[in-house]
Amino acid sequence: xxxxxxxxxxxxxxxxxxxxxxxxxxxxxxxxxxxxxxxxxxxxxxxxxxxxxxxxxxxxxxxxxxxxxxxxxxxxxxxxxxxxxxxxxxxxxxxxxxxxxxxxxxxxxxxxxxxxxxxxxxxxxxxxxxxxxxxxxxxxxxxxxxxxxxxxxxxxxxxxxxxxxxxxxxxxxxxxxxxx
Amino acid sequence: xxxxxxxxxxxxxxxxxxxxxxxxxxxxxxxxxxxxxxxxxxxxxxxxxxxxxxxxxxxxxxxxxxxxxxxxxxxxxxxxxxxxxxxxxxxxxxxxxxxxxxxxxxxxxxxxxxxxxxxxxxxxxxxxxxxxxxxxxxxxxxxxxxxxxxxxxxxxxxxxxxxxxxxxxxxxxxxxxxxxxxxxxxxxxxxxxxxxxxxxxxxxxxxxxxxxxxxxxxxxxxxxxxxxxxxxxxxxxxxxxxxxxxxxxxxxxxxxxxxxxxxxxxxxxxxxxxxxxxxxxxxxxxxxxxxxxxxxxxxxxxxxxxxxxxxxxxxxxxxxxxxxxxxxxxxxxxxxxxxxxxxxxxxxxxxxxxxxxxxxxxxxxxxxxxxxxxxxxxxxxxxxxxxxxxxxxxxxxxxxxxxxxxxxxxxxxxxxxxxxxxxxxxxxxxxxxxxxxxxxxxxxxxxxxxxxxxxxxxxxxxxxxxxxxxxxxxxxxxxxxxxxxxxxxxxxxxxxxxxxxxxxxxxxxxxxxxxxxxxxxxxxxxxxxxxxxxxxxxxxxxxxxxxxxxxxxxxxxxxxxxxxxxxxxx
Ligand SMILES: Cc1ncc(C[n+]2csc(CCOP(=O)(O)OP(=O)(O)O)c2C)c(N)n1
Ligand SMILES: [Mg+2]
Numbered sequence: 001x002x003x004x005x006x007x008x009x010x011x012x013x014x015x016x017x018x019x020x021x022x023x024x025x026x027x028x029x030x031x032x033x034x035x036x037x038x039x040x041x042x043x044x045x046x047x048x049x050x051x052x053x054x055x056x057x058x059x060x061x062x063x064x065x066x067x068x069x070x071x072x073x074x075x076x077x078x079x080x081x082x083x084x085x086x087x088x089x090x091x092x093x094x095x096x097x098x099x100x101x102x103x104x105x106x107x108x109x110x111x112x113x114x115x116x117x118x119x120x121x122x123x124x125x126x127x128x129x130x131x132x133x134x135x136x137x138x139x140x141x142x143x144x145x146x147x148x149x150x151x152x153x154x155x156x157x158x159x160x161x162x163x164x165x166x167x168x169x170x171x172x173x174x175x176x177x178x179x180x
Numbered sequence: 181x182x183x184x185x186x187x188x189x190x191x192x193x194x195x196x197x198x199x200x201x202x203x204x205x206x207x208x209x210x211x212x213x214x215x216x217x218x219x220x221x222x223x224x225x226x227x228x229x230x231x232x233x234x235x236x237x238x239x240x241x242x243x244x245x246x247x248x249x250x251x252x253x254x255x256x257x258x259x260x261x262x263x264x265x266x267x268x269x270x271x272x273x274x275x276x277x278x279x280x281x282x283x284x285x286x287x288x289x290x291x292x293x294x295x296x297x298x299x300x301x302x303x304x305x306x307x308x309x310x311x312x313x314x315x316x317x318x319x320x321x322x323x324x325x326x327x328x329x330x331x332x333x334x335x336x337x338x339x340x341x342x343x344x345x346x347x348x349x350x351x352x353x354x355x356x357x358x359x360x361x362x363x364x365x366x367x368x369x370x371x372x373x374x375x376x377x378x379x380x381x382x383x384x385x386x387x388x389x390x391x392x393x394x395x396x397x398x399x400x401x402x403x404x405x406x407x408x409x410x411x412x413x414x415x416x417x418x419x420x421x422x423x424x425x426x427x428x429x430x431x432x433x434x435x436x437x438x439x440x441x442x443x444x445x446x447x448x449x450x451x452x453x454x455x456x457x458x459x460x461x462x463x464x465x466x467x468x469x470x471x472x473x474x475x476x477x478x479x480x481x482x483x484x485x486x487x488x489x490x491x492x493x494x495x496x497x498x499x500x501x502x503x504x505x506x507x508x509x510x511x512x513x514x515x516x517x518x519x520x521x522x523x524x525x526x527x528x529x530x531x532x533x534x535x536x537x538x539x540x541x542x543x544x545x546x547x548x549x550x551x552x553x554x555x556x557x558x559x560x561x562x563x564x565x566x567x568x569x570x571x572x573x574x575x576x577x578x579x580x581x582x583x584x585x586x587x588x589x590x591x592x593x594x595x596x597x598x599x600x601x602x603x604x605x606x607x608x609x610x611x612x613x614x615x616x617x618x619x620x621x622x623x624x625x626x627x628x629x630x631x632x633x634x635x636x637x638x639x640x641x642x643x644x645x646x647x648x649x650x651x652x653x654x655x656x657x658x659x660x661x662x663x664x665x666x667x668x669x670x671x672x673x674x675x676x677x678x679x680x681x682x683x684x685x686x687x688x689x690x691x692x693x694x695x696x697x698x699x700x701x702x703x704x705x706x707x708x709x710x711x712x713x714x715x716x717x718x719x720x721x722x723x724x725x726x727x728x729x730x731x732x733x734x735x736x737x738x739x740x741x742x743x744x745x746x747x748x749x750x
Contacts, residue, residue, distance in 0.1 A: 011310075012298070012310075015302070016302060019302050019303060023303045053489065056489065057486065057489075057490065060484075060485045060486035061486045063485070063486075064306075064484070065307075066306075066327065
């Protein structure tokens with residue numbers, strides 16, 4: 001499940017969110033945080049290994065954190081998912097050209113070259129990056145860094161779907177009604 | 181108006197209407213204590229252990245419905261609060277804890293008595309603050325009070341560095357008003373779920389209301405009663421729901437769950453509709469979830485959406501303040517006639533309804549159940565009873581009939597031994613005119629008995645009934661049932677509690693015979709001031725019925741014979 005969480009950028013907020021997942025027994029696969037277009041508001045993309053019911057529980061619990069403004073489960077919303085990777089590959093004069101060609105095929109970029117290695121940078125959906133990594137493995141991956149998933153829904157901001165409470169419709173299970 | 185951080189703390193408490201606070205001083209909180217000299221209208225109760233301060237704040241909140249406040253120094257003072265905070269969190273009790281912290285420049289350097297108390301209490305508070313500037317104190321204090329009591333109540337902690345207490349800044353109460361955060365949503369009784377709920381209620385043949393603590397927290401006693409009477413739905417209670425519906429009401433079933441009455445659990449298992457009001461399907465009330473109330477549709481009215489579908493799959497959930505939601509539903513509920521169902525329940529009660537243990541012959545043994553039942557009769561059911569945790573707690577729940585809200589104060593979710601005595605002190609401050617009784621085990625009483633000194637220093641009138649069975653009784657019961665009577669680490673030495681009381685200059689008496697119970701309770705009640713009674717009861721008595729942890733709710737270990745109360749006959 002992929003959750004996009006908007007939080008007030010207060011000290012300790014990452015700790016509060018991470019602590020909630022730990023305490024409720026959910027395993028975070030990846031978590032990215034960064035600024036948003038609004039000052040003082042950060043955005044987290046959290047990928048967690050759970051089912052629909054688990055995601056609803058997480059959402060409801062996230063809303064209990066004072067600094068959480070909005071939670072969106074974008075797993076099945078049409079969205080753009082991206083991951084950034086930097087991969088350092090062993091490269092000899094014999095293999096370098098071949099690696100560069102593959103890099104090109106994957107629309108990745110070479111950002112550092114030296115006599116024994118190359119650093120390749122790529123962004124894309126995770127499966128595309130996974131594909132590149134698989135191919136490069138044969139040449140010897142010396143080092144790799146990946147950001148983890150960031151996500152954004154397609155189309156204009158779904159501002160309207162957030163009701164007075166700041167809760168969006170995705171939490172609204174058919175059988176649940178919200179009042180006062 | 182320029183004020184120091186220390187003064188801002190008291191100024192805010194005063195304006196929040198706080199009259200009593202429970203605390204213990206130390207270096208990092210000294211500037212605040214010094215500023216307290218300027219606020220004679222706030223009464224500080226010096227506790228004997230900070231755990232006691234948190235329980236007192238908790239007891240104060242539960243008995244009076246307000247927000248309780250505890251204050252402690254950094255490091256060990258703050259960590260001693262932890263059990264009390266966790267207790268309040270599990271039972272949704274609104275308390276605010278203020279702790280001193282080392283100077284902001286020293287944070288992170290392992291300074292003397294530095295502890296990361298905001299880190300430690302992160303999972304056991306609704307929210308907490310680390311305040312390093314006097315300017316931030318006012319808004320944090322106001323928001324803390326608002327958070328503690330809003331929505332589902334709970335504990336909030338504010339950790340204030342020593343320099344923030346010492347620094348001065350402009351303080352304006354109005355400006356410190358919290359920008360109310362998302363918690364309350366717009367009412368919509370027109371929502372389709374309301375009709376769905378009404379449909380289920382109006383067509384149910386065998387409905388049961390599950391009455392929880394939320395009723396008391398929301399103040400929905402009247403609505404629940406009106407609802408139950410109109411629709412003729414019997415009411416089962418959780419431990420913390422006791423008092424939310426009058427025990428003497430004909431529709432009252434009694435307590436459900438692990439030590440609930442057999443007919444209550446059976447009724448739940450046979451029900452076709454459960455109407456869960458402000459309760460959270462704790463494992464102590466459901467037993468095995470796979471076999472729980474298999475025929476029942478479930479309606480959940482609850483303020484905390486994270487509780488919905490957590491343990492039990494819900495058919496219709498109405499999220500909101502119980503009082504309001506029930507108020508909205510009430511006019512649309514059909515007046516019911518559920519005669520067949522009510523007589524079925526009457527049938528279930530059968531001879532197990534012989535709970536009138538008063539009429540049992542005196543067999544020379546003193547049973548805790550008798551003590552509690554006599555206490556109920558003697559106090560006319562009007563006392564505020566604060567229990568500890570263990571067998572005596574369950575006997576209290578079974579044999580003291582509470583008709584009034586907030587008259588049973590007990591640690592449910594966390595099951596904190598040592599809760600009773602300090603919580604009773606808090607309760608007495610919240611309700612000085614109420615008759616307050618502690619019902620504690622010999623084990624739990626010894627955990628916090630130092631607070632007797634607080635009682636004496638504050639000249640309080642609290643009656644203490646120690647149910648002394650010479651064992652950590654509830655654990656002994658488990659050893660008896662599930663560990664072939666291997667009583668490892670449960671036999672318990674106790675001091676002579678009457679002499680102990682005397683050391684605090686308090687009167688007391690020991691009771692060993694059933695015939696002495698009532699006269700001694702009367703003597704204690706006639707005495708103006710605290711009185712300690714050591715009830716030396718049957719040692720190997722057990723609480724029945726019992727649903728073993730995780731077992732099916734209907735699979736109860738029953739009292740061997742409904743007329744016999746003791747494990748002798750097991
Ligand atoms: C702080 C704490 N430690 C341990 C327990 C586990 N426990 C639950 S009931 C119980 C026995 C309580 O003994 P006592 O206070 O004598 O009461 P009794 O059951 O005998 O009435 C224990 C040890 C607990 N609930 N709380
Ligand atoms: Mg005992």
